[in-house]
Amino acid sequence: NAGVTQTPKFQVLKTGQSMTLQCAQDMNHEYMSWYRQDPGMGLRLIHYSVGAGITDQGEVPNGYNVSRSTTEDFPLRLLSAAPSQTSVYFCASSSRGSSTFGSGTRLTVV
Amino acid sequence: KQEVTQIPAALSVPEGENLVLNCSFTDSAIYNLQWFRQDPGKGLTSLLLIQSSQREQTSGRLNASLDKSSGRSTLYIAASQPGDSATYLCAVTVNQAGTALIFGKGTTLSVSS
Numbered sequence: 001n002a003g004v005t006q007t008p009k010f011q012v013l014k015t016g017q018s019m020t021l022q023c024a025q026d027m028n029h030e031y032m033s034w035y036r037q038d039p040g041m042g043l044r045l046i047h048y049s050v051g052a053g054i055t056d057q058g059e060v061p062n063g064y065n066v067s068r069s070t071t072e073d074f075p076l077r078l079l080s081a082a083p084s085q086t087s088v089y090f091c092a093s094s095s096r097g098s099s100t101f102g103s104g105t106r107l108t109v110v
Numbered sequence: 111k112q113e114v115t116q117i118p119a120a121l122s123v124p125e126g127e128n129l130v131l132n133c134s135f136t137d138s139a140i141y142n143l144q145w146f147r148q149d150p151g152k153g154l155t156s157l158l159l160i161q162s163s164q165r166e167q168t169s170g171r172l173n174a175s176l177d178k179s180s181g182r183s184t185l186y187i188a189a190s191q192p193g194d195s196a197t198y199l200c201a202v203t204v205n206q207a208g209t210a211l212i213f214g215k216g217t218t219l220s221v222s223s
Contacts (some may be wrong), residue, residue, distance in 0.1 A: 031209045042216065043199070048209035058210065090153060094208035097142045097161065099201075103153040 003027070006091050006102035013081040013109045021076040021105050023091030031094040032074040036060065036087040037104075043090065049074055081109045112137045116200055116214035123190055124222055131185040131217045133200030138178050141206055145174050145185050146199040148216070154199065158185070190221045 007022045025032065033048040035058075045058030049068040063085060065077040074093075078085060086109045091102045113136045123129055133143070142161045146154040158167045158174040160183070166175040173186040187194060197218045201211040 031207045033209045033211070035211075035213075040215070043201075043211070043213040045210055045212075048207075050207050050209060092154075092211075097203055097206075097208040098156060098159045099144065099203075099208055099211060100156065101146075101154040 004091055004093050004100055004102035006089075006105050008105060009103070010106050011108070013078070013107065015081060015083060015109060017081050018077070018079050019081065021078075021089055021091075021107070023074045023076065023102060024072050025074075025091075025093040025100070026072065027093060027095065027100065028071060029093035029095045029100075030071065032068070033058070033092045033094065033099070034064070034066065034074070034076045035090045035092065037090060038087050046076065046089075078107075081107075083109045085109050112140075112202065112204055112212045114200060114202055114212050114214040116198075116217050118217060119215070120218045120220075122220045122222065125190060125192060127190050127221075128186070128188050129190055129219070131187070131198050131200075131219070133183040133185070133214055135181045135183075135202050135212075137204075138181055140178065140202040140204060141208070142203045143174075143176055143183050144201050144203070144211070145172075145183075146201065148197045148199060150197075157198075187219075190219075192221050192223045195219055195221050 034046040035043045047066040160176040171188040197216040
């Protein structure tokens, strides 16, 4: 099925570890974004990209890096995980203003 | 700063009722508004997209309206069913690319049979 694929679905990290959350879309959308969802806070934008090689910061970018080398992939990197980064992470791709979301990665940092 | 508010936070209704979910936003400079559905532990499913120039959109038993000048949108669900039980999220798009969505915190709907 066409859509947005996120891996892994679940991950437990120790404080200070690094990891990359993967996101891939097969709809040839130019635009992609990363959000985190926390209880009581709703979804908040971390980083977004308007095309290969172009990224920008959202509302809560600290502690996260992104790059966009291809149209299909938009990985999110945590360089040194902190407990405050425990959250559910969603990747989305957009076209004509309509966003399609992946199923999410549930990350726990201990 | 754009803020999106959804009222009520939770709603319980018996099967068959028609219901309205409310969404308000503080800045009328939006490109569009989307309603999403989220089931527990799952991702977001787009229900309806209303462009800023439109007044409403319909899909099956769902109807969403947009009044940009007053900063309000409503999602109307007709003849509710237990399968409609989920959290409904409203989001406004604040850039033309659609990469920057500002979300409300959602309304959790429970429909009892």
